[in-house]
Amino acid sequence: MKPVIIKSHILSFFNEIVHGISTRVGSVNDSNFNLGINSNSNKEVIYNNRKIFFKTLNINENLVVYQQQVHSNRYQLVEAPGFIKENDALITVQENLFLIVTIADCIPILFYDKSNRITGAIHAGWRGTYSKIVLNTIEFAISKLSLDINNTYFYFGPSICANCFEVDEDVANLFEPRFVKKKNQKFTVDLQQINLQYLLDLGIKKNNIQISKLCTFELNQLLHSYRRDKEKSGRMFGVIGIRK
Numbered sequence: 001m002k003p004v005i006i007k008s009h010i011l012s013f014f015n016e017i018v019h020g021i022s023t024r025v026g027s028v029n030d031s032n033f034n035l036g037i038n039s040n041s042n043k044e045v046i047y048n049n050r051k052i053f054f055k056t057l058n059i060n061e062n063l064v065v066y067q068q069q070v071h072s073n074r075y076q077l078v079e080a081p082g083f084i085k086e087n088d089a090l091i092t093v094q095e096n097l098f099l100i101v102t103i104a105d106c107i108p109i110l111f112y113d114k115s116n117r118i119t120g121a122i123h124a125g126w127r128g129t130y131s132k133i134v135l136n137t138i139e140f141a142i143s144k145l146s147l148d149i150n151n152t153y154f155y156f157g158p159s160i161c162a163n164c165f166e167v168d169e170d171v172a173n174l175f176e177p178r179f180v181k182k183k184n185q186k187f188t189v190d191l192q193q194i195n196l197q198y199l200l201d202l203g204i205k206k207n208n209i210q211i212s213k214l215c216t217f218e219l220n221q222l223l224h225s226y227r228r229d230k231e232k233s234g235r236m237f238g239v240i241g242i243r244k
């Protein structure tokens with residue numbers, strides 16, 4: 001059995017693009033399929049799971065860029081495989097370079113500019129959303145790489161949905177009231193809509209953006225969720241790259 005990998009329809013139009021989001025469903029009856037190194041699982045198991053994930057997508061593991069995500073608004077233009085420290089968005093104009101975003105509730109945002117052949121992978125949780133990582137990254141790509149907003153396609157992968165993402169008042173107050181709802185003694189924040197709004201404000205068309213409706217918190221058989229499983233939670237990978 002092959003692992004279940006989620007694909008977007010919006011990026012699937014492009015044959016040159018390889019992309020996907022891993023799930024909890026791996027091979028060999030592994031009900032966890034954890035790809036994250038910072039969690040409690042056995043490292044050997046994780047490295048093996050990564051191998052299986054990349055093999056399923058026919059990606060050479062030596063052509064991958066990882067990042068040490070810290071919920072910042074920092075992005076990096078990358079030209080070679082490796083590991084980028086303290087960073088939450090990767091962008092490249094290279095072919096055969098596969099960008100990784102690690103997730104378990106935060107939004108993985110994958111994008112592709114078909115005119116300029118730019119790819120990117122962004123990690124946006126509430127801190128990254130508040131500090132405008134998406135806006136910073138795409139503004140950089142527009143000004144320095146001439147990203148073509150009319151020909152760039154975005155996929156927001158599975159993340160915790162607006163109804164499940166409960167926060168206290170201090171966090172809720174960081175965001176515009178139109179994205180916040182009161183829920184019992186707590187508040188909920190719609191991070192997907194906030195990030196969507198950043199893109200719309202830049203002039204990107206709604207039709208060029210696909211937002212997954214899969215909620216990491218609710219779909220406990222399919223997806224990892226840090227909120228739900230706490231320290232026991234595994235991590236999923238989102239990946240994007242152009243195949244030469």
Ligand SMILES: [Zn+2]
Binds near residue numbers: 161162164215
């Ligand atoms: Zn939900």
